[in-house]
Amino acid sequence: MNIDNANTTAVNRMMEARPILKAVAPAKDVIPGMKDNLFLHAGPPIEWARMSGPLRGAIVGAMLFEGVAASEAEATRMAERGEVEFDSCHHHGAVGPMAGVTSASMKVYVVENAERGNRAFSNLNEGYGKVLRYGAYSDEVLKKLHWMNDVLGVALADALASSSGIDMRALIAEALHMGDEGHNRNKAGSLLYLKLIAPLIAKVVKDDSVESEVLQFLGDNALSVLNPVMAACKAMTDAAHGVEGSTIVTTMARNGTDFGIRVSGLGERQWFTAPAEIPVGLFFSGFSQADANPDIGDSAITETAGIGGFAMATAPAIVTFVGGTPKDAMNATLEMYEITFAESKFFTMPSLEFRGTPTGIDLRKVVELGITPRINTGIAHKNAGVGQVGAGLVRPPLEIFEQALLSFAEKYDL
Amino acid sequence: MSVIKWNARAGAYYDSVVLMQLQRGLLELSGVLDAGVVMATQANRDLLAANNLLPENISANPDDLLIVVKADDDASAESAIGQVDELLTRRKSSSAQQEFRPRSLSAAVKQLPEANWVLISVPGRYAAGVARESLELGKHVFLYSDNVSLDDEISLKKSAREKGLLVMGPDCGTAIINGIGLGFANHVRRGLIGVVGASGTGTQAVTAQIHNLGGGISHAIGTGGRDLKSDVGAITAHQALDVLARDPDTKVIALISKPPSPDVATQLISAAQSTGKPVVVYFIGYPAPARKIGNLWFAVSLSEAAEKAVEQLSHKGTMSVNSDQLSVSSRKGYLRGLFSGGTLAFETMVGLQASLSPIYSNAPITNYQLLKDPLKSEAHSIVDLGDEFFMVGRLHPMIDNDLRIRRMKQEAADAEVGMILFDVVLGEGSHLDPAGELAPVIKEIREKRIGELGELEFVAIVIGTDEDPQNLQSQVSTLEEAGAKVFRTATEAVEYVSLRFGSKKENEFTPVNLEQLNQPLAGINVGLESFYESLIAQGAQAVHVEWKPPAGGNERLASLLAKMKSKKEN
Numbered sequence: 002m003n004i005d006n007a008n009t010t011a012v013n014r015m016m017e018a019r020p021i022l023k024a025v026a027p028a029k030d031v032i033p034g035m036k037d038n039l040f041l042h043a044g045p046p047i048e049w050a051r052m053s054g055p056l057r058g059a060i061v062g063a064m065l066f067e068g069v070a071a072s073e074a075e076a077t078r079m080a081e082r083g084e085v086e087f088d089s090c091h092h093h094g095a096v097g098p099m100a101g102v103t104s105a106s107m108k109v110y111v112v113e114n115a116e117r118g119n120r121a122f123s124n125l126n127e128g129y130g131k132v133l134r135y136g137a138y139s140d141e142v143l144k145k146l147h148w149m150n151d152v153l154g155v156a157l158a159d160a161l162a163s164s165s166g167i168d169m170r171a172l173i174a175e176a177l178h179m180g181d182e183g184h185n186r187n188k189a190g191s192l193l194y195l196k197l198i199a200p201l202i203a204k205v206v207k208d209d210s211v212e213s214e215v216l217q218f219l220g221d222n223a224l225s226v227l228n229p230v231m232a233a234c235k236a237m238t239d240a241a242h243g244v245e246g247s248t249i250v251t252t253m254a255r256n257g258t259d260f261g262i263r264v265s266g267l268g269e270r271q272w273f274t275a276p277a278e279i280p281v282g283l284f285f286s287g288f289s290q291a292d293a294n295p296d297i298g299d300s301a302i303t304e305t306a307g308i309g310g311f312a313m314a315t316a317p318a319i320v321t322f323v324g325g326t327p328k329d330a331m332n333a334t335l336e337m338y339e340i341t342f343a344e345s346k347f348f349t350m351p352s353l354e355f356r357g358t359p360t361g362i363d364l365r366k367v368v369e370l371g372i373t374p375r376i377n378t379g380i381a382h383k384n385a386g387v388g389q390v391g392a393g394l395v396r397p398p399l400e401i402f403e404q405a406l407l408s409f410a411e412k413y414d415l
Numbered sequence: 416m417s418v419i420k421w422n423a424r425a426g427a428y429y430d431s432v433v434l435m436q437l438q439r440g441l442l443e444l445s446g447v448l449d450a451g452v453v454m455a456t457q458a459n460r461d462l463l464a465a466n467n468l469l470p471e472n473i474s475a476n477p478d479d480l481l482i483v484v485k486a487d488d489d490a491s492a493e494s495a496i497g498q499v500d501e502l503l504t505r506r507k508s509s510s511a512q513q514e515f516r517p518r519s520l521s522a523a524v525k526q527l528p529e530a531n532w533v534l535i536s537v538p539g540r541y542a543a544g545v546a547r548e549s550l551e552l553g554k555h556v557f558l559y560s561d562n563v564s565l566d567d568e569i570s571l572k573k574s575a576r577e578k579g580l581l582v583m584g585p586d587c588g589t590a591i592i593n594g595i596g597l598g599f600a601n602h603v604r605r606g607l608i609g610v611v612g613a614s615g616t617g618t619q620a621v622t623a624q625i626h627n628l629g630g631g632i633s634h635a636i637g638t639g640g641r642d643l644k645s646d647v648g649a650i651t652a653h654q655a656l657d658v659l660a661r662d663p664d665t666k667v668i669a670l671i672s673k674p675p676s677p678d679v680a681t682q683l684i685s686a687a688q689s690t691g692k693p694v695v696v697y698f699i700g701y702p703a704p705a706r707k708i709g710n711l712w713f714a715v716s717l718s719e720a721a722e723k724a725v726e727q728l729s730h731k732g733t734m735s736v737n738s739d740q741l742s743v744s745s746r747k748g749y750l751r752g753l754f755s756g757g758t759l760a761f762e763t764m765v766g767l768q769a770s771l772s773p774i775y776s777n778a779p780i781t782n783y784q785l786l787k788d789p790l791k792s793e794a795h796s797i798v799d800l801g802d803e804f805f806m807v808g809r810l811h812p813m814i815d816n817d818l819r820i821r822r823m824k825q826e827a828a829d830a831e832v833g834m835i836l837f838d839v840v841l842g843e844g845s846h847l848d849p850a851g852e853l854a855p856v857i858k859e860i861r862e863k864r865i866g867e868l869g870e871l872e873f874v875a876i877v878i879g880t881d882e883d884p885q886n887l888q889s890q891v892s893t894l895e896e897a898g899a900k901v902f903r904t905a906t907e908a909v910e911y912v913s914l915r916f917g918s919k920k921e922n923e924f925t926p927v928n929l930e931q932l933n934q935p936l937a938g939i940n941v942g943l944e945s946f947y948e949s950l951i952a953q954g955a956q957a958v959h960v961e962w963k964p965p966a967g968g969n970e971r972l973a974s975l976l977a978k979m980k981s982k983k984e985n
Contacts, residue, residue, distance in 0.1 A: 004979055129458050130458040130461065130462075248979070283432060283435035283436060283439065284435065284439075285435065285453075285462060286438055286449070286450060286451030286452065286453065286462065286463060286466060286468060286483075287449065287451065287462070287463075287465065287466030287468060318432065319432045320432075321432045321433065321435070321436045325436075331515065332515040335515040335517070335522070335526075336515070336518075338522055338525065339517065339518050339519050339522045365976055365979050365980070366519070368966050368972055368976060369519075369965045369966055369973075369976050370518045370519055370963070370965075371963060371966070371967045372518060391435065392431075392432070392435075403966075403969075403972060406972060406975060406976075407972075407975070409979075410975045410978075410979075415975055415978045415979065
């Protein structure tokens with residue numbers, strides 16, 4: 002076994018993946034293993050009893066949305082009694098921001114890796130304010146979800162069906178040259194997405210007021226592209242998973258209670274977890290660190306694929322998250338080169354003379370240097386339904402990388 | 416009772432991150448209870464309302480910047496709002512911006528690709544690992560750390576030698592490369608003297624004194640104290656001599672060490688002779704074999720080493736034995752010395768021990784060099800035929816040449832013998848014509864050997880004066896006519912013999928790249944930060960690695976990581 006060769010294979014599969022946004026379809030039609038009483042969530046698998054406020058809220062909301070339960074109380078009771086099933090999005094090729102809760106009839110983005118044929122999925126982004134992904138489930142929230150499913154989702158599905166798809170690798174590469182890092186800042190990417198999808202929507206949506214409504218919604222939401230970007234990153238990192246002897250990290254995800262990682266050369270369902278940390282950052286007015294929930298969401302898939310916090314050097318507009326000066330942003334990216342195996346061939350950063358983003362977290366380097374990946378993240382309120390309270394930086398606990406290294410050594414008899 | 420003041424700015428776009436920071440700035444002001452700074456979208460207004468921060472009757476569009484301050488009193492609120500612009504333009508002072516400090520060697524190399532040296536001063540048990548990684552990255556190593564095992568030192572130096580790289584150390588305190596001091600080093604001018612030093616303070620003393628005497632240093636290459644032990648075999652010192660020999664900017668070399676192992680000393684002296692440049696040797700505490708052997712000068716103190724090195728800069732044609740006296744190929748086979756004078760024999764042995772080792776004798780320098788049987792030579796041997804062992808029932812060889820003639824024939828019959836060295840002591844009491852008896856034998860042996868076993872060289876030391884009864888001049892010419900090389904002092908003979916046996920061996924190692932060594936020094940420092948600061952202060956390019964023990968010092972993880980690295984070679 003040669004670890005470096007295995008890692009080369011894994012990282013090449015990751016960065017050479019060509020994720021194409023192909024379709025929007027109901028989860029149960031496209032997501033492998035999806036069924037009516039199954040609720041997918043962000044992060045490593047977790048049982049109801051250990052779920053944090055925002056995740057519980059999102060699950061309640063999804064149960065109400067699906068009509069599985071008629072009230073919060075009923076939903077909670079059913080969840081407690083095990084009358085519905087939960088599973089990690091990652092076990093089904095899916096990812097979702099924050100709570101990441103995805104249910105059977107929700108429309109999801111379908112991204113296909115043109116290089117290897119693997120597919121990845123992500124739900125639609127709801128925008129700001131009171132939203133399911135932060136655990137809100139009021140009527141208003143559910144109403145928006147239905148509109149998204151029945152109007153927005155249909156428009157997107159028809160639009161994509163009328164095209165050969167949207168090349169997400171090219172979109173991300175371009176957005177990185179426009180001040181996005183692809184995780185916390187997606188303004189440029191969302192505009193690029195709108196630019197690409199708008200003519201298609203105009204072509205397929207016959208009702209002018211619906212067309213206007215849909216375009217307005219996509220344009221107002223600077224996070225529109227986050228979910229397709231995450232699915233693209235998932236398609237990339239899944240392509241790198243399962244390479245025998247590889248120490249490349251292929252998943253980093255949080256469920257609001259635990260932080261979990263998976264490693265290419267280890268099992269498909271072999272998670273290494275520890276309690277998630279509380280992100281440190283800047284808060285919206287009226288909120289403080291005390292309101293923050295432990296780290297939550299699958300969006301760390303962006304860092305896993307070499308963008309997000311790893312590409313901080315290219316996103317000067319949000320440097321305050323990392324200390325306040327462009328120099329700090331530069332240093333943040335330079336630090337991530339320390340623990341990655343390669344530099345991206347396709348995602349480059351003008352501020353570093355078009356150097357490729359740090360790509361492919363190498364378990365060995367993380368443990369050797371004691372440097373954990375930097376993740377840019379939104380911060381959820383610890384209570385269900387309050388929503389986002391800030392944004393900042395978080396790192397996974399070092400011990401999960403140490404656990405993974407020990408398991409690797411055991412599996413490969415080192 | 417608190418008050419709320421607000422201010423709206425039309426069309427002023429700020430990123431939400433900037434606004435959150437402004438908000439934090441406002442909260443730090445005195446008298447401010449709460450603050451909200453947002454673009455006045457409906458969602459944001461709802462958010463303000465939820466926190467009791469939305470004033471009534473505000474008029475603002477979604478594109479407006481809305482600043483709301485809740486304070487103890489009007490004055491505090493007004494003052495806070497008045498400071499918004501200042502807060503918005505507040506920058507971190509530039510001194511707070513720090514260059515990225517890499518944590519690993521590989522990142523440091525990317526940051527300073529032109530780095531040709533790695534300075535290592537981490538705790539000993541980690542030092543070998545860092546050194547190994549440096550060599551793999553193609554960098555020379557200055558290894559200040561001590562407590563590196565001998566095995567590690569040997570394997571590091573062997574690996575470096577294969578790659579044409581230098582490992583200076585472990586426990587190397589001092590070096591000067593291209594005018595830049597590494598570790599502890601004095602400020603000395605650049606110049607034509609190269610130093611190879613197995614002793615840090617020794618190197619400092621010599622380089623400082625060279626400077627004080629007006630000379631300068633091309634490179635001072637440290638080796639670490641154990642380099643000249645048998646186990647290590649002076650790998651670094653040999654590489655250093657070789658590269659300084661090839662360096663056109665080095666005219667004179669000084670070789671400084673604590674006493675080396677005898678076998679190592681012999682090889683080093685032979686290598687020093689091969690440089691073809693004047694080399695001043697000072698092996699502290701090691702008896703100087705001579706003042707000078709060919710291009711080698713032996714010093715008896717650090718300051719004398721510096722003086723001699725500086726002196727040699729102004730000397731031309733310093734070889735007293737002309738190189739044309741030496742045949743093209745160097746002498747092969749063994750030396751056999753057949754002496755009538757015990758002191759002459761001993762002085763010759765002392766002189767030769769640096770270049771020929773070991774030399775066996777019936778009256779040796781050290782016991783392990785004692786001939787098992789005085790009647791039978793072994794390897795290189797110098798026999799004192801005037802020893803009482805031979806004197807039973809026999810005249811002293813200064814009077815009677817018979818014993819020596821028979822021994823000469825005995826030695827000549829041994830094909831492995833390449834040179835016979837003997838003394839002829841004239842004067843009152845001695846044989847009246849020793850040359851007359853020895854010359855025919857020498858002639859006969861030489862002719863016979865040329866036909867059968869290969870050439871045999873004779874070298875004679877003739878001690879006497881022009882007033883001696885034997886006629887010094889005719890004694891010398893008789894021996895010379897018979898084909899012997901004649902010297903009038905043991906010193907000259909020692910120099911000649913040393914040079915004849917000095918081998919111009921082809922290096923068996925990859926030569927250190929001279930061009931690279933002469934490039935401006937750029938260093939990666941791993942360990943003591945003061946070494947980094949010193950490089951920067953000297954105007955060298957440098958990067959400091961923020962080094963920590965691998966896996967935070969967890970030995971189990973660290974050993975697994977080491978295995979996972981070595982998998983590369985499978």
